[in-house]
Amino acid sequence: MRIAVAGAGAFGTGLAISLAANGPVTLWARDQDAAMEMSKSRENSRRLAGHAFPENVHVTSDLGTLFEAETILLAIPAQKLGNWLKENANNLAEKRLVACCKGIDQSTLRGPVAQIEAHVPTAIGAMLTGPSFAADIANHLPTALTLACKDADEGAYLQACLSTPTLRLYLSQDVIGAELGGALKNVIAIACGVCMGAGFGESARAAVITRGFAEMRRIGKALGADPETLTGLSGFGDLALTCTSDASRNYRFGQSIGAAESFDTSTTVEGAATAVSVSNLAEKHNLDLPICRVVADLSAGKIDPETALATLLARPLRKE
């Protein structure tokens, strides 16, 4: 099977390096100069420096070369995915499209697989998600992820093709659960970063992780996710990683808000936009998601950490 990765950011690059253990991989970057530079230096110095490309990683900015692959991993940020799919829909028909981004689109409130289904209905959509930093994947460190696909046979095929000796994929048919786990953990990671940046303490962070997980289960139930999925790698697993590691951009973004420090706005922080999407979903489905709500307001600079804390602590006491 010919595999390609669309999006040569940190994650797309890490996946291409890792999957090259199984055979040739095409890595598509939208920018021609960036593709040429990577092709020459055999490294992505801008997004994932210090990880040399194996010989069988072919970097290109040519869409025609990308579309030669039967299976394309989509490592484009969630808020950009819809337009990209729309623009390229004709060339993506009937392909296997594996979304690797984590987020809920602000304008449509769709997850990445729902975006694939909406824009390329003949494609086989799947989701690859779970606890994994790009550098760990590129370093061939042991990693376990969820591969979710509604079609069991196609899912099993992708599981076999995309697993490597160090990248172990667990199969699921619960696409909605996998989409939600990856998207929501970023929102809770921002809240945890705020907590630590503002000096609220580790006990408070444990409370945010736990109550954030309760919000993840609540929205999962409302949208038809299997609760088991959220306790797996794509939910609890990724929540555990992202809420406790300085390597997470969402967590660091939250830390910067907590400490009232500046943050590089060019950094991909999926949880900020997704917090707004989730708050809109909560309204639509009449759900109480207070942590997601304050993260949307904190990320937009509408409230400060003390106000967020006071809002959460002032809520009526209730059963766990």
Ligand SMILES: NC(=O)C1=CN([C@@H]2O[C@H](COP(=O)(O)OP(=O)(O)OC[C@H]3O[C@@H](n4cnc5c(N)ncnc54)[C@H](OP(=O)(O)O)[C@@H]3O)[C@@H](O)[C@H]2O)C=CC1
């Ligand atoms: N980094 C990580 O450890 C992990 C990331 N992910 C997920 O992967 C997704 C991508 O993140 P990551 O690679 O880290 O982000 P980066 O910021 O490192 O890279 C984003 C990439 O997307 C490209 N891009 C942006 N907009 C468009 C567009 N409109 N069309 C085509 N390409 C575009 C950028 O191109 P350009 O360089 O030209 O701007 C860049 O190559 C996110 O959803 C993230 O949550 C998942 C697991 C781990």
Ligand SMILES: O=C(CO)COP(=O)(O)O
């Ligand atoms: O999704 C990730 C780890 O699983 C990466 O998290 P960040 O986008 O917060 O860096």
